[in-house]
Amino acid sequence: MKTALIQLPGLNRDRDMQAAISLISGAPPVTVWQTETEIPDVDLIVIPGGFSYGDYLRCGAIAARMSVMRAVAEKAAQGVRVIGVCNGFQILLETGLLPGALMRNASLKFVCREVRLSVTNNQTAFTRAYGAGEIIRCPVAHHDGNYFADAETLRQIEDKGQVVFRYADGTNPNGSVNDIAGLVNEAGNVLGMMPHPENLIEPAHGGTDGRRLFEAALNQLETA
Numbered sequence: 001m002k003t004a005l006i007q008l009p010g011l012n013r014d015r016d017m018q019a020a021i022s023l024i025s026g027a028p029p030v031t032v033w034q035t036e037t038e039i040p041d042v043d044l045i046v047i048p049g050g051f052s053y054g055d056y057l058r059c060g061a062i063a064a065r066m067s068v069m070r071a072v073a074e075k076a077a078q079g080v081r082v083i084g085v086c087n088g089f090q091i092l093l094e095t096g097l098l099p100g101a102l103m104r105n106a107s108l109k110f111v112c113r114e115v116r117l118s119v120t121n122n123q124t125a126f127t128r129a130y131g132a133g134e135i136i137r138c139p140v141a142h143h144d145g146n147y148f149a150d151a152e153t154l155r156q157i158e159d160k161g162q163v164v165f166r167y168a169d170g171t172n173p174n175g176s177v178n179d180i181a182g183l184v185n186e187a188g189n190v191l192g193m194m195p196h197p198e199n200l201i202e203p204a205h206g207g208t209d210g211r212r213l214f215e216a217a218l219n220q221l222e223t224a
């Protein structure tokens with residue numbers, strides 16, 4: 001499996017994502033700079049977290065207008081898997097590849113802590129290695145993670161099972177509606193999530209709950 005990592009000024013989780021992909025797939029991702037208009041032939045595209053363009057205007061708003069995101073949208077339409085984590089999730093929402101928006105945390109403070117997630121749909125390409133309703137640990141670090149969607153959109157994504165991760169055990173760190181921590185598009189090949197699974201990959205991280213997400217996305221389950 002080949003992976004492309006989208007790079008923009010201000011992202012700071014690119015090295016963590018690179019390390020996770022390399023460890024799990026055995027090959028480092030190719031880095032694709034924001035001004036590129038084409039993405040090489042890959043099976044997975046990752047958009048890491050951070051602070052693209054300093055979070056000016058709205059988190060992810062400027063990044064979403066860079067040419068590389070048009071290329072990501074084209075690949076997504078062809079069925080290529082896409083994962084956006086934290087700022088990557090914000091960029092996917094601003095690009096329109098996922099529905100809804102991420103507002104300022106309800107506390108109006110940056111939160112950096114570990115939360116618990118329940119896997120509310122384990123029938124996707126990204127979550128199929130988890131049990132249904134399994135509770136996993138995952139770190140978060142953001143100030144704009146408060147997921148919101150209008151009532152009609154919310155009804156649709158809930159009815160279609162697009163919500164794949166919810167904050168569990170009262171650990172919702174940001175006020176997200178319905179405790180939504182991560183969701184997929186209708187086709188199921190684009191995942192956006194606020195928590196950072198790339199930071200819980202090897203025992204030195206204090207746990208490995210994020211590992212199975214990448215193993216599933218990279219089709220590495222049989223060798224796991």
Ligand SMILES: NC(=O)CC[C@H](N)C(=O)O
Pocket residue numbers: 013048049050051052055059085086087088141142143144145
């Ligand atoms: N770790 C991150 O990706 C941070 C995301 C975003 N810039 C925020 O603070 O909300």
